[in-house]
Amino acid sequence: MKTATIQLESLACPSCMQKIEAAVKSVDGVAADTVEVLFNSSKVKLGFNAEQVSIEEIENAIQKVGYEVKKSRVK
Amino acid sequence: MQRFIFKSKNKIALASGILIAIAFINHWTAGSVFVSDLALIIASIIGALPIALQAYQALRLKLVTIDALVTIAVLGAFAIRNFEESAIVTFLFLFGAYLEQRTLNKTRSAIKELVEMAPETAWKQMEDGEFLEVDVEDVDVGDVLLVKTGAKVPVDGTVLSGEGSINEASITGESLPVAKGKGSEVYAGTILDNGTLQIMADRVGEDTTFGRIIELVEEAQDSKSEAERFIDRFSKYYTPAVLVMGLLIWLISRDIELAITILVLGCPGALVIGVPVSNVAGIGNGARHGVLFKGSEVIGDFSRLDTMVFDKTGTLTAGTPSVAAEEYYGEGIKEALGYLASIERESDHPLAKAVLEAIGDVPLSPVENTEVVKGGGVVAVVDGRRVAVGSVSLMERENVKLSAQARADASRLEEEGHSLVLTAVDGELKIMMGVRDQIRPGVKEVLQRLKRLGVKNLVVLSGDNQGTVDVVSRELGLTEAHGNMLPEDKAEHIKSLIDQGRIVAFVGDGVNDSPSLALAQIGIAMGGGTDVAIETSDVVLMNSDFSRLPHALGLAKATARNMKQNIVIAVGVVMVLLASVLFSDWMNMSIGMLVHEGSILAVILNGMRLLGYRLRR
Structure with missing residues (x-):
């Protein structure tokens, strides 16, 4: 289990939190109950299984719902 | 394609604005219905594109969002050939989003400034004894680093050689430079005003004082109070409910115009955004002034404080x-x-x-x-x-x-x-x-200002003998003073104060006072204290600066007030809009969208006022 912190473009609309949260949770390999979308710091924190899914796939899922990923850090 | 559309949202808003302008100018001058309609139709389509895409992506995730409401409203307007409304609504929606982003960035600026103060590079001594500039992430504990005049100290460390003065504002909020020499401790993120230092890295990255402050502040600005979590849950069901309501109204009244107006008016916006905006601006202001609030719940409690307990006479003397x-x-x-x-x-x-x-x-x-x-x-x-x-x-x-x-x-x-x-x-x-x-200089004034801010009871719980405590208490005009107290007695006393229905803040440096810090509704740690104190407390005064207390309290009160104002603005606007759609005939979709976006901007601008908050003397 790895944890990732993904920095997004600055979030402005509150409904985007729901969207991003749902998008990230829908990715297989992401631990759904660890997903946390931070509105003010415009970050997503999550835990995922590195054997099942790559960070790129998670970033893709977020970009698909319309939000730019600036950078991400995996620990 | 889709990413391109999302990325050019601002350009689309601009283009659709220009098209609408063309349509209106034409309408008043040449008067060609065809040109006007064409411009408005194009504006509606390009404007609706990103909105509809967002709505679709959300629907795939089983979410009905505000984008869906707007998309349906625009389609409805199209269906009844009201191109003017569809164009204006999409334009306002996109333009509003752009303004919101701009102003929100402003409210977050205080915290962003703080994060940007993080050092990025360091001059590290290599095996051959030379110093080489490296990424700050490549610095390990025990490395020897060179800090030059004007540079940021990259890590927490101890001075090995050299002398200089350091501006520690990023840690303490104090802009007066502090002299450093061999053996002094230096902190990451502070700036060497003059001189050159060689330091040994003691703590690096997220373990540094600065790293911990950033983490605390980042967590604090997004921590949610019970009320906010309620609003979030509420908005999840609210949006689909508005959709259903619009549908019902259409079925009953057969009036598409009315139904789509309801969709636009019902958009949640200011309500969801109002409280987080006040929160981030308040916490940002505090961070700039050496006061860390750990979240909005803390601000709420702190603002209603009526009893302040000091951990020892040493805090006051x-x-x-x-x-x-x-x-x-x-x-x-x-x-x-x-x-x-x-x-x-x-x-x-x-x-x-x-x-x-x-x-x-x-x-x-x-x-x-x-x-x-x-x-x-x-x-x-x-x-x-x-x-x-x-x-x-x-x-x-x-x-x-x-x-x-x-x-x-x-x-x-x-x-x-x-x-x-x-x-x-x-x-x-x-x-x-x-x-x-x-008595420490200035303490008396600080306590007086706290009293003026509504703290009714000032209490000291001290390990010193009762005589000493009484003298301090008399001199400062405290309401209660207890001597000969062990840490567990202090915790017990705080519990009894809470049982009396008081809202208690405990101020301490946390050396064996953690139970009291945790027990009081608001634990205020003096930043020079232990890590445990900073962890268990709700408010941290950086640099142990007692004189920050009135600013902290005043700011908490202002922030709590600001949140309430924002809730009133948000709820008030929705009520007025709904009432006017039912009882007046001047309301339509465009005005509704204008007021809706306006109310979002109003709460953001209101929150922004907190950035400039200063306690009046």
């Missing part, structure tokens, strides 16, 4: 005793002072230090036959004269006669909380000094 009163008896005082200084110079008793400081420079004489009387003082021969220095009981043992005046002075000073140092030369009392821990 200077902590180092000094001579506060001097009485002289008879002749030869100058000599006596010289003898006193000569004897005290050889002692390491804490009172001796205070006495020496008070006497200053006097001619000293050799001291012989020194005899230390346990718990009483010192007797010695100086210049061939027998000198006794110590307590009243020592004087009695030495058969020194105390005049009525001296006795009166002694009992008065003791009552005021002084420890007495009497000096007798050849059996005659010459000097009486009262030594005491003194």
Whole structure:
């Protein structure tokens, strides 16, 4: 289990939190109950299984719902 | 394609704005219906594109969002060939989103500035002894680093060599530079104003004081109160509910115009965004002034505070005793002072230090036959004269006669909380000094300002004896003062205060006070304290700066007020809109969207006021 912190473009609309949260949770390999979308710091924190899914796939899922990923850090 | 559309949202807003302008100018001048309609149709389509895409992506995730409401409303307007409304609504929606982003960035700026203060590179000593510039992430504990004038200190460390002065504003909020030399501690994120230092890295990255502050602040700005979580849950069901309502209205009234207007008016916006905006601006202001709030729940509690408890007299006093009163008896005082200084110079008793400081420079004489009387003082021969220095009981043992005046002075000073140092030369009392821990400068004003801010009870719980505590309490006008308290007694007392229905803040440095910090509704840690204190507390005063307390409290109150204002604005606007759509005929989709976006901007701008908050004196 790895944890990732993904920095997004600055979030402005509150409904985007729901969207991003749902998008990230829908990715297989992401631990759904660890997903946390931070509105003010415009970050997503999550835990995922590195054997099942790559960070790129998670970033893709977020970009698909319309939000730019600036950078991400995996620990 | 899809990413391209999302990315060009702002350009689309601009284009659709221009098209709408063309349509209206044409309408008033040439009057060609065809040109006007064409411009409006194009504006509607390009404007609706990103919105509809967002709505679709959300729907795939089983979410009905505000985008869906707007998309359906625009489609509805199209269906009844009201191109003017569809164009204006999409334009306002996109333009509003752009403005919101801009203004929101502003409210977050204080915290962003803080994060950007993080050092990025460091000059690290390599194996060959040369210094090389490396990424700050490549610095490990134990590395030797070079810090040049004007550069940021990259890590927390100890100065090995060199001298300089450092601006520690990023850690303490104080802009006065602090002098550093060999052995001094330096902190990541602070700036070396002048000089050059070589330092040894003690803590790096997220473990540094600065790294921890950033993490705390970042977590705090997004922590949610119970009310916010409720609003979030609420908005999840609210949006679909509005959709259903619009549908019902259409089915019943067969009036598409009315139904789509309801969709636009029902958009949640200001309500969801209002509280987080106040929160981030308030926390940002605090971070700039050396006050860390750990989240919006804390701000709410803190703003209703009525009792403030201090962990010890040392928080209010200077902590180092000094001579506060001097009485002289008879002749030869100058000599006596010289003898006193000569004897005290050889002692390491804490009172001796205070006495020496008070006497200053006097001619000293050799001291012989020194005899230390346990718990009483010192007797010695100086210049061939027998000198006794110590307590009243020592004087009695030495058969020194105390005049009525001296006795009166002694009992008065003791009552005021002084420890007495009497000096007798050849059996005659010459000097009486009262030594005491003194109130820190400024504390009185701080407490008065707290009282003006509505703190009714000021309490001190101290391990010192009751006499000392009473003196401090009387001088500062505290409401309660308890001495001889162990840490568990303090926790017990706080519990009883809470049981009485008070909202209690506990101010402490956390050295064995963590239970009390955790127990009080608001734990305020003095930042110089332990890591545990910073973890368990709700508010951290950086640099242990007591004088920040009134700013912290005032800011918490202002932020809590601001949140309430925003909720009132948000709810009020929705009520007015719904009422006017039902009871008046001037309301339509475009005006609804305008007011809706306007109310979002209003709450953001209102939140932004907090960035400039300063406590009035």
